[in-house]
Amino acid sequence: MRLVEGLVYGGDYNPEQWTRDTWAQDVALMRVAGVNLVTLGVFSWGLIETADNVFDFGWLDEIVGLLHENGIGIDLATPTAAPPSWLHTAHPEILPFDADLYQQPPGGRNAWCPSSPVFRDYALRIAGQLARRYGDHPAVRLWHVGNELGGGNARCYCDVSAVAFREWLAQRHGTVEAVNQAWGTAFWGHRFNTFEEIQPPRGKHGAPSPGLFLDYERYSSDALLAHYRAEREVIQQFSEAPVTTNLMVGPGAQIVDYARWAPHTDIVANDHYTLVDDPDRAIELACSGDRMRGMSPDRKPWLLMEHSTGGPSWQQRNRAKDPGEIARNALAHVARGSDGAMFFQWRASTAGAEQFHSAMLPHAGTRSRVWREVVELGGHLRSLAEVAGSRVEPARVAMVVDDESGWYLQHGLKPHRGLRYGHELRAWHKALWQRQVLADLVPPWADLDSYDLVLVPGLILVDDEVAARLSAVPERGGTLLVTYLSGVCGPTGEVRTGGYPGAFRDVLGIFTDEFYPLQATEEVPLDDGGVVRDWTERVQLDGASAVISYAGSSLAGGPAVTRRAVGEGAAWYVSAALPESSIGAITDRLVAETGLTRTVEAPAGLEAVRRLGDDASYLFLINHRDTAVEVATSGLDLLTDEKVGPSTMVPAGGVRVVRESATSSPVRDRAGSSQ
């Protein structure tokens, strides 16, 4: 089932803020822009259920009708992100508690405990009322459960949660003795006699058990997922429209374990906002898109449910987008598998917490750059209608990503407390992006058989089954690359002894007997001319060869990067936080040795991804450089409806989407320099 004809275009629409006159103007302007789907009702609970069990659907009927009359589809939200004030007043116990047992006051979003039975009842009732009333309305194309679940309530530490946590533990571990074993409670004398003695990892002081921490993260993700699933089940009683919820997926680690949620949605949906002070934010966007695709069952198209036309307002200095950046961002998501592009929100609020957040229709109205680019993007998406439903060309590179490892790596007393899980992940993805090599970011349980190169950055928690499957990659002629701290622990967080990285020692043919984290100002030179910061290790060869060695510190002469040949395959270990130059050189070698094909041959900064339809292939070319780039391709540029070939010039900051009639050929940078 398609949500709409062609690609989705639209955004959150919150008409509660506006008068009927504005509604009419809104719908007219939506048609100008080509909007075909809006998310409705996210914050409407208190206006629909005006008091406990008192419902007023009149205004909602009206706007649903108006949208439908104008051919605009509806992504109807259950309004459970926004409990009404009367509910918080009657049941303040549903408000979440933080780790310090400070109860969050009302006034934010998702101000409810995920394990609260009281809230669950109210939420399911309103969801059911909506589903019953609009479940078969022809305008309702999609259900949107709550909003950014976990945004505000990812963790609750209240006593109700404590009870739910104990039940979760009993289900996962069976006995309290198994919990003691998993968490190593003998250390520091934290042994439990009964489940009742176990508390959530509350408190700002001290360093609670890493096992307790890890299980509370898992429990918290599961508790929210259970809430989502309960709402979904209610909706499914009344509606055959697909159901989803807007995840908040970046490279990792995220606040909850969305990869484990994705199978429970009918289309995986994402809210993505670039961080305005990140110079590589376009690459981060691509990385998040590759992860969305990697977590979507069968790499099916997913949906970009929210992004922004300009500055958000929750960051420090909310940068406007550069000229053309709206289209580059939206189409990069589409290139990587989104079947459309939606924004938060349609019309800029004039009041409330996000009154300065950008929108499709800004405060200045239609006489604005943003509106012009929004209309232009609408046109682009219409031109790309035939792309809808196509899959992204299968990647031959996989990166294994797991938020559980991210949480564990970044928590508590670690060898280096400043390491961030996303750092290596993004560094290696960036090297591939710069070379137009596509990677799927997949969870550890993904089928890896179709990948020739598998990268494992910082996967600190690895169970035996995953370790075995990853170790099998070189055996079948593939290439495995593992970075530091991967495989150091088992799934409970227990360290694998006998030398790091325990789970991968054998396949890698090395072992590390001691970590050498670096101080903030320390640098260690490598024999390839690069310089390492943050992390080094003392590695012993045990079958592998050194590819790069340390050239300084007490590790001088020891291996920094190793490679073990395994028949046609190879197993690499990266023991250091390598500089970009070293990662680039290794990536070049991996591409060559693995026989990977670049999507196009172009300088870094020319983003290129191909989608494959039933009858045609579509080459997305997005130029992030400030000079035009010539790319070998032939076919029809769908955005300009012009034939191109044997090459096309992608202007600085510009986008081309070519329905291909021929394969790509070598490229030359108009500026004369190659990457």
Add this chain to the structure above:
Amino acid sequence: MRLVEGLVYGGDYNPEQWTRDTWAQDVALMRVAGVNLVTLGVFSWGLIETADNVFDFGWLDEIVGLLHENGIGIDLATPTAAPPSWLHTAHPEILPFDADLYQQPPGGRNAWCPSSPVFRDYALRIAGQLARRYGDHPAVRLWHVGNELGGGNARCYCDVSAVAFREWLAQRHGTVEAVNQAWGTAFWGHRFNTFEEIQPPRGKHGAPSPGLFLDYERYSSDALLAHYRAEREVIQQFSEAPVTTNLMVGPGAQIVDYARWAPHTDIVANDHYTLVDDPDRAIELACSGDRMRGMSPDRKPWLLMEHSTGGPSWQQRNRAKDPGEIARNALAHVARGSDGAMFFQWRASTAGAEQFHSAMLPHAGTRSRVWREVVELGGHLRSLAEVAGSRVEPARVAMVVDDESGWYLQHGLKPHRGLRYGHELRAWHKALWQRQVLADLVPPWADLDSYDLVLVPGLILVDDEVAARLSAVPERGGTLLVTYLSGVCGPTGEVRTGGYPGAFRDVLGIFTDEFYPLQATEEVPLDDGGVVRDWTERVQLDGASAVISYAGSSLAGGPAVTRRAVGEGAAWYVSAALPESSIGAITDRLVAETGLTRTVEAPAGLEAVRRLGDDASYLFLINHRDTAVEVATSGLDLLTDEKVGPSTMVPAGGVRVVRESATSSPVRDRAGSSQ
């Protein structure tokens, strides 16, 4: 009524800390220094009301008598900043709660909830007791209600405050529906059905409604003002002496809205401490003085109630004052309208929280630089006795300042969360200060008719009436200059749509369709050679002309500073956080175009202000430079009792106060360079 003959000189006197022998020594040394007014009783509650309703005035009678016998006037404080320990023990509920509902323990200052009826009763009883006993004592020249009201209790979030807030809301808005409208509660689904559902903006998480935030700021200021007024009314039943309280006024924004308090005092009084790490602290002092004058009804003389002779102790590295800085600071306040200069405190404490705060009589006693300068300053003030009661020469420049805008600009999810309200305010004031051009810092409701130039920096909240009055300035031939973010919102904080800066689009002849806040390291060049940081905008001309344009970023070529000619008048818009050089050049042009006269012609750093008495004018010349400066003036230097003319040389770091016999003439910097 005059508080004393001539100018006031003195400080806080806290004799509770000392023995009778020390009292005798104190009074003798006060006479040496020329002290004629001391603030007495600020922390005396527990020593006067030794237990609930048990009073002991003996010691206070004694010190009051001793001071009176020695001709030293008394500024008698109600001791309500310092509730006794027995009161906190009996009524812990009066202790304020912070936004996290953490109740402040006793042990600080102003440890009481401004809306507590329990505290109010106790406070009015002790105030009444004091007023009854000393209301007609001839030594009591002034009443000093509490101390630095709001210092410690500017905001309380307790349930008593919540009730009081709801009453305040009902009074301001009438209906809960009006509150919903004002705050835009439809967004995020925060609609209230009843006042009882409204909570103070508690909490450390999330981003509560900006409307709620703003009204809580207003309520909090009003709650403290109500307390002050209640004490004042009790005093007025027994005494005809003037009543005031010591405000804490700087350029803005302050913790409560002192400009709205000032009309409720008989003389506006200020506590002012420079920030020791501020290289422009002398200019900040002048700015605060200009604001004191601007909030004093009819620009009447005000009173500097506290400043310091050296390092405070509440800052990080409590710098001593430079040689001569004591006199420069004190006389700069006098120049800008203070009828005297007082210090915290007379004798340095040896114990307690402020044991290392500087004082008139330091720990080292009379064999100290501070004491020598204190005695010297006393002599200066005696020499200036005739200045008392005179007004500062009327300024032709007004700067519109409003703490409500300051609060709003700095709070919550804004386009740039690091902007500080005082930044532009101080930058433009500094340019005037460097050019010896006087400005009044006035509230938005001030009469602006007498000003030729009106500057409006960062006035984000503007109601229609203020917008109209400001827009009228160019119409009558004046010059209006508006900086970025001014006029963007209405008085409830609602954004004015149609293009920024909504309230001033028409008069300025421009509109901005999008803000371009800059990242921390970003710089955008201007075509005048300057470089902008922090803030830029995309401005469209709509009747105005560009004076300065952007020369970089995607805004290159667009207007940065615009000017719209309006008959004889002009309306300027400054869309960027300009560098000092650009502000200086614009200021030069404004001075020239508006025909402003500089107080004297002198290089930057020679501060010059004139006070006008009934029969004479007094030119204050304060040299902050490290070289002497020659200034054209003729008359009698009151500090040295020497005739000067046709010019006088103000030594490096020195001060001259000339009773003028002629108008000023051009100036030359002894060092040969002009500013």
Add this chain to the structure above:
Amino acid sequence: MRLVEGLVYGGDYNPEQWTRDTWAQDVALMRVAGVNLVTLGVFSWGLIETADNVFDFGWLDEIVGLLHENGIGIDLATPTAAPPSWLHTAHPEILPFDADLYQQPPGGRNAWCPSSPVFRDYALRIAGQLARRYGDHPAVRLWHVGNELGGGNARCYCDVSAVAFREWLAQRHGTVEAVNQAWGTAFWGHRFNTFEEIQPPRGKHGAPSPGLFLDYERYSSDALLAHYRAEREVIQQFSEAPVTTNLMVGPGAQIVDYARWAPHTDIVANDHYTLVDDPDRAIELACSGDRMRGMSPDRKPWLLMEHSTGGPSWQQRNRAKDPGEIARNALAHVARGSDGAMFFQWRASTAGAEQFHSAMLPHAGTRSRVWREVVELGGHLRSLAEVAGSRVEPARVAMVVDDESGWYLQHGLKPHRGLRYGHELRAWHKALWQRQVLADLVPPWADLDSYDLVLVPGLILVDDEVAARLSAVPERGGTLLVTYLSGVCGPTGEVRTGGYPGAFRDVLGIFTDEFYPLQATEEVPLDDGGVVRDWTERVQLDGASAVISYAGSSLAGGPAVTRRAVGEGAAWYVSAALPESSIGAITDRLVAETGLTRTVEAPAGLEAVRRLGDDASYLFLINHRDTAVEVATSGLDLLTDEKVGPSTMVPAGGVRVVRESATSSPVRDRAGSSQ
């Protein structure tokens, strides 16, 4: 009584974490390494007392027996650092409260209020059970009360503590009026009528009374000491083995006042961890060792109870030790008086909070650098067996250190809030260390008669008796050097008036009338070419002469360092935070004038300390440089069993311990440069 034959070697042993098989392997490897003492039972409470008053000693009997059979002595811990989960569940009231009245959740260490009578009862019962059972076991050589007392519970602010604090106050001060006097409660009106009105210094806001703060620090230290002493008394009923607890002593200030605890231990024991980002961490280690010796009664040998073989895990970037650093650190402790070297912990944990803390037997097992160096160190300590029991050569330099002054200096509203007590202390100790001059770090109540040079850095609290004893040093021909802020206050924190540094004005022959703390970027040049940051003063000579003067700022020309000759003696005042160069030059002059002998003549970085046995002297030479150093000495190098003389070459990073047959002679740096 000797704990073991020769020097102690071992670590914490927590067998609860491991299986019986591992126990057997552990004991075998301990024998390989030469371990002769392990700390047992630190975290075992819940495994011994498995439920309230239900005891299971079986497993403990077993491991005690196994160790004993293998000749490994036991330092048996009372497990009171680790209350069992059942106890926290039954009595949550024992969990400590922080200053914000936030109650610490279970899950850390020492999670109990030191003043809790409930916890005291449980703790004494388990301590008694252990003492009764193992009190006369031949393997039990030492009792280890709790663990790092104060680590997690140094301050508790609960109501039980409040009551205990009031009792402590009554005992110390007698009357509430005496408390008012001591704390100067007249200031800010904080006078108390009854003890019941006094609260602990709770709260995150405001600036509570410094006197209250100081007494709460004292009370807190005393409360924990009382707990320790209660456990000790119970043990002594059943055992004649010595009793101690592992302090956490560094240069100062520490969390509790360990110097006042030391007399209550039978052997003073320390846990010492270097801070991995401290470039001078080897000198800090030496400084801590010198302080341990200085607080041990009669300078008796003490015991290093914990240190690490590599990275801890509680720091930010847990650096591994450099090659040889394990031996250099362990033997530097021994050189400075420790009769052995112990580590936390024997075998690296695989789970729990400290799973990444280094250990004697690391995760990688015996095929690791750490294990090799651990075995090597065991050999060294066996070679040094005869050193056990010997005393360190008496120092002729004393540094007076007092944590009470440290607390006070660093707390609250001070002239410069960024000053750290340890800064001057370490700077002067470093200059001595670089010159191979030994200093004892002694408490203010120590007998100073045997010292020729007494340094007094930052001793802000000085009572009259201490002031008199220090002032007597020059009178008897010694040299006294006092740095800024010393002597400024009396023992209650009250400022001594009349000029700083009150207590030492007379002996120093100067007074300071005003402090001049410097801003973060300010620098003031000296006339010796050095540059001062952070702190300067305006000093007046009153009998002393200037040795170094300020050459900039408004203090230019004024004295920075002064010296007053007193017969054969001298009294120096250092008014500034001097640079290393100035401190070095002064130290050279002090060494020369005082006729101090350096332990050896060697360049800075060659650490040299001598221990004196009954029949022999032992010269420890530890080379922290990266080149070999030749040192004049003759005798037998105990580590290599080789004769040396007339000089020995200490290799880069190496250690020599020479049983001396002759006195030392001049030294030449092999690199040709002298320090």
